[in-house]
Amino acid sequence: MTSGLEDLLRELTPQVLAALVRRYGHFDTAEDAVQEALLAAARQWSAEGPPDNPKAWLITVASRRLTDLLRGESARQRRESTWILPEHYTPAPTTDDSLVLLFLCCHSSLSPSSQIALTLRAVGGLTTAEIARAFLVPESTMTRRISRAKQTIKASGVPFGLPADDRLPMVLHVLYLIFTEGYARDRAELATEAIRLARMVRRLRPDDAEVAGLLALLLLTDARRPARTGPNGEPVPMAEQDRTRWTAKDIAEGVDLITTALAQGPPGPYQLQAAIAAVHDEAPSYAETDWPQIVGPYELLRQISDNPVVDLNHAVAVAMVDGPRKGLALLDNRLDNDHRLHSVRAHLLEMAGDRTAARAAYREAARRATGLPQQRYLNARADRLAD
Amino acid sequence: MKYLILAYGSQRDYDAMAGRPTEGGPTWTPSDFEAMGVYMEKLNNDLAESGELVETRGLTAPVHARRLQLRDGVPVVTDGPYAETQEVLAGYWVVECDSYDRATEIAARLLKVPGPADYADAVIDIRPVAESRHEMDL
Numbered sequence: 381m382t383s384g385l386e387d388l389l390r391e392l393t394p395q396v397l398a399a400l401v402r403r404y405g406h407f408d409t410a411e412d413a414v415q416e417a418l419l420a421a422a423r424q425w426s427a428e429g430p431p432d433n434p435k436a437w438l439i440t441v442a443s444r445r446l447t448d449l450l451r452g453e454s455a456r457q458r459r460e461s462t463w464i465l466p467e468h469y470t471p472a473p474t475t476d477d478s479l480v481l482l483f484l485c486c487h488s489s490l491s492p493s494s495q496i497a498l499t500l501r502a503v504g505g506l507t508t509a510e511i512a513r514a515f516l517v518p519e520s521t522m523t524r525r526i527s528r529a530k531q532t533i534k535a536s537g538v539p540f541g542l543p544a545d546d547r548l549p550m551v552l553h554v555l556y557l558i559f560t561e562g563y564a565r566d567r568a569e570l571a572t573e574a575i576r577l578a579r580m581v582r583r584l585r586p587d588d589a590e591v592a593g594l595l596a597l598l599l600l601t602d603a604r605r606p607a608r609t610g611p612n613g614e615p616v617p618m619a620e621q622d623r624t625r626w627t628a629k630d631i632a633e634g635v636d637l638i639t640t641a642l643a644q645g646p647p648g649p650y651q652l653q654a655a656i657a658a659v660h661d662e663a664p665s666y667a668e669t670d671w672p673q674i675v676g677p678y679e680l681l682r683q684i685s686d687n688p689v690v691d692l693n694h695a696v697a698v699a700m701v702d703g704p705r706k707g708l709a710l711l712d713n714r715l716d717n718d719h720r721l722h723s724v725r726a727h728l729l730e731m732a733g734d735r736t737a738a739r740a741a742y743r744e745a746a747r748r749a750t751g752l753p754q755q756r757y758l759n760a761r762a763d764r765l766a767d
Numbered sequence: 768m769k770y771l772i773l774a775y776g777s778q779r780d781y782d783a784m785a786g787r788p789t790e791g792g793p794t795w796t797p798s799d800f801e802a803m804g805v806y807m808e809k810l811n812n813d814l815a816e817s818g819e820l821v822e823t824r825g826l827t828a829p830v831h832a833r834r835l836q837l838r839d840g841v842p843v844v845t846d847g848p849y850a851e852t853q854e855v856l857a858g859y860w861v862v863e864c865d866s867y868d869r870a871t872e873i874a875a876r877l878l879k880v881p882g883p884a885d886y887a888d889a890v891i892d893i894r895p896v897a898e899s900r901h902e903m904d905l
Contacts, residue, residue, distance in 0.1 A: 405846070450830045450831070451830050
């Protein structure tokens, strides 16, 4: 399948599914029907080219398939469910269909891993096999996870509409999780998909500064991907990355987005993180980074969230501005089991000239790191400090 | 005077029209379906031209129906509530014409729809429409 065709199908997936659910209900079965229609389209359109109206074609084929699937089901059982008329329910304008689907997939009754899997399939148009591959689990496991998620949504009886409470933060959180999963596992396709979905949400909510902030954060972080791992898969810390390999186009777009968003009012957490990422991305080198510009947003972040990783990064920034001793004094032992705390401690001790303590801290960090490349890197740092 | 003309079909009829083989029943070919479409279109055009057509609609397959009922005071939805062979509303016409007999004449054309189906047991209902609540009082 050509990438043009794949892009077209991905873009149409949420629109076709939304059209079906809006018209006929049955989120769970409709989702299966749409997947089958997508497969049929991929086969037929590769050979013959897409029809004049691809969306109408997909809706027609998916509707027929839905009817067939329902026929099969109703022969086995009558479907009966309690219908509680929601008190606060705004019928969604059709332009927001993709967003309604995102709200459904990020429903609070689902676990984060189910939210991610369902979002990738129902909104992202990825096949179960593709999602399973990205998460390194067997396809049967992912199939079960997705069908359980759909059962949960069905049982919760949520109507197809915009929820009264603004669930946008939950949607943004799921997109952020998809991105960080991709980042942690080095699966570029997940990061790319998270960015694509964030762009979609931005089109639907162009005035929301946090949506812009999230998209900016993802772009500014992903821009460093080409430089963040070495030839043997080992992580390259930001201080040592070859900045000429960063993606300039993404940095420009991210900086643009975050600059506009920050002018809109008090920033939320994604905007603050994007602001920090922008300062890093625009610095010619690690040493020449505008560290005071990084301390500021970290301090605001610490006020709105209680996150030990934020505290850790804040300590690093303070050390770069006021010296390593100031940074060391801020380290928080809540992360004692996390190699990141020990890496940072080692790094700051090294900056302060305490080679012995630094070496011990690098060894400690290596002991707690889970990945082999990470362990190798930290042990090498410790070896470098041997007298 | 307005009349409502009602046509019926079962899930099995819908399946047959979609080309799915049904037990003991006929299977429609695409050209059968096309011929029926042409016939219906002609009927509707004639009614539109004579000014008698108010509205006409066909309904989707019965499997898509939802039935709402109170159970212990709580509204409960049943999806696809009909048995496979149960005849249910499949389409309707609202016509405005001079007399009940004229509406019946129109409805009779529906019994002559071409197709492989056996219409021996088919029924079409014609119902005069009440124009107001006061008319209901009579």
